[in-house]
Amino acid sequence: MAKKWLGSLLLPLPLLLIMTFLGLWLLHKQHKRSGRTLVLLSLLSLCLLSTRPVANALMAPLETQYPTHLPALRTQGQDPIQDIVVLGAAQAADPSLPLLSQLGHAGLVRISEGVSLAHAYPEARLIVSGYAGGEGRSSAELYAAVAQALGIAESRIIALPLPKDTAEEAMAIAPLIHGRHALLVTSASHMPRAMALFHHQGAKPTAAPVGHHVKESQGSLPLYTYLPSARYLERSEIAWHEYLGLLKEAVSGQL
Incomplete structure (x- = not known):
């Protein structure tokens, strides 16, 4: 504390x-x-x-440390995607709110990408993590509920509600994906630290960053955007x- x-x-x-x-x-x-x-x-x-x-x-x-778009991962000679890992983010598990409203912005974009990838690779497991942090439900549980609501079978989902931070998530998830072809989904700004911690645990997932903040407009921006x-x-x-x-x-x- x-x-x-x-x-x-x-x-x-x-x-x-x-x-x-x-x-x-x-x-x-x-x-x-x-x-x-x-x-x-x-x-x-x-x-x-x-x-x-x-x-x-x-x-x-x-x-910008990891590519925005994933390469063609199912080309000849490459292993198929076996795991999709979605790291936890802050949530407010208020049961009076719709399910998606209980997730913060980071959590919402992470699980949305995770579900999209799970539909793209229907044989892959979906591993979701994140603890409750004083809330009634952990982010892992909310992720799992969102994934099921969006068409992912419960049998494909592994929820890890105990890890409290990225280091603990890497420790818990690395043994599950060792020797397997996994995608790691987290915010683009968080990806360098997450990948380094997973590498430290001997896991080498492929980065799938989402939730980019730096977005350059193709046109000229009004002056007030610089205030x-x-x-x-x-x-x-x-x-x-x-x-x-x-x-x-x-x-x-x-x-």
Whole structure:
């Protein structure tokens, strides 16, 4: 729990707010130069992280490491797809809501792609994971329910509701797909960390990234899209979270 609190405080918005309040405190204590510098630096950083160019610059290196479109996986000489792995994401298991509304955006795009691939490769198993995190149902259970509602037979689905993070998911799933041709479905920004953790466990799935944030328009964009926006701050925060995750796994020796 302490690690989660620390990780949350290191995200851009809490960290920059802490810097701002520290700067105001320094101003109150008559340390005017240090206080002004800290307040201006934190506010400028917050503005920049809330703009489209900066958010995309942070996100693009993560999302472009693996190809957007899967290659032809059933060409002659290649093994058929045997497993489709969908990693967990945050959910709000409110039974009063429709099933799809109980999934967050990341979870929704991940299981949608997983189900699409399961229909494309009808002999493959669908392995879904993710714990409850204080909710009534785990993301693995919600994924399984969505898959069945969209026409995937229950006998094809393996649900793993216990793994709490990507490292635990890799540990639990790697033995199931060892020596098998598997596709790994997760958000494009999350894919580099996920693939590294699966490789660390001896599994070598094929990446199937979804949920891309960096989308370039073919036409010219209006100027207001370059103004600071909460949407772009969220994009920067997602990228920041992934870089922190990569750093943590590298320090712990898992990458």
